[in-house]
Amino acid sequence: MAQWKHHEREVAKYFGTQRRLRGADFSQSDVEVFVDAYDWLGIGNEFFLVVECKYSTAGHGLIPKFYTRYREFHKNNDYAFACPIGNCILMDLQDLKSYMQNIVLGKGFIPPSTMYFNDTMSHLQVPKYIEDYLAQARDYSTAIKVTKPVLPLVCMAKRNQKGRLVVMSITDLCKLKDQLNVSSSPL
Numbered sequence: 001m002a003q004w005k006h007h008e009r010e011v012a013k014y015f016g017t018q019r020r021l022r023g024a025d026f027s028q029s030d031v032e033v034f035v036d037a038y039d040w041l042g043i044g045n046e047f048f049l050v051v052e053c054k055y056s057t058a059g060h061g062l063i064p065k066f067y068t069r070y071r072e073f074h075k076n077n078d079y080a081f082a083c084p085i086g087n088c089i090l091m092d093l094q095d096l097k098s099y100m101q102n103i104v105l106g107k108g109f110i111p112p113s114t115m116y117f118n119d120t121m122s123h124l125q126v127p128k129y130i131e132d133y134l135a136q137a138r139d140y141s142t143a144i145k146v147t148k149p150v151l152p153l154v155c156m157a158k159r160n161q162k163g164r165l166v167v168m169s170i171t172d173l174c175k176l177k178d179q180l181n182v183s184s185s186p187l
Contacts, residue, residue: 004055007157008032011053011164014093015040019053034144037151041100047149047176052137057159062127066090067163069121086126087171088134093155093164130154134169149179 008019015035033051040049056063066083070092073081080095091099137152144150154167 003057003159004053007055007155007164008053011051011093011155014164015049015051033155037100041097043101047151047180048144048146049151049153050137050141050144051153051155052133052140054133054154054156055158056156062090062130063156063158063161063163063165065121066165067092067161070163083121084170085121085124088126088130088167088169089173090121091166093166096166130167134167134172138172149176151176 005019012019012033015033016039017033017035019032032053033049035049035051036046037049038046062085069083070081073079080091080098082089082091082095082099084090133154133156134152137154141150141152151168152172156165156167157163
């Protein structure tokens, strides 16, 4: 099986869904993973996640930088780990659910002390390829005909690198929180 396809399947499995199939027409662009967040989280308001999956055999230089900090942090801590960079927040896919429940929905199921924000990368600019991936996820968000709010995400993986890096825009998060009438800060 192609590694990019395996990446999409693993991401969909994490969300309790299946990757969306385009059939044999790979010229047709479509979202890889579409998630009913209420079903996934089991709490909160209804909204959807549109996840654009990207797999690389060479690029994505941001992934090793993030995971160097992530591994260093997790030597002594079990907290969820998030890292702001420019207008984005980066985190490992396994930390996303805690983040969504605690920070985005503000439900208090996870004590705030279990989320750690590392700002050692905040001075970096968001690479253009990430902005492009987020724009692609945003385009899918508007193309899908749903009546509930949608949060676009990018989930990246790199060959020979453990972990799946989730990237979300702080602007998109704030927009979602406004639509859901949630007042907690995204950071």
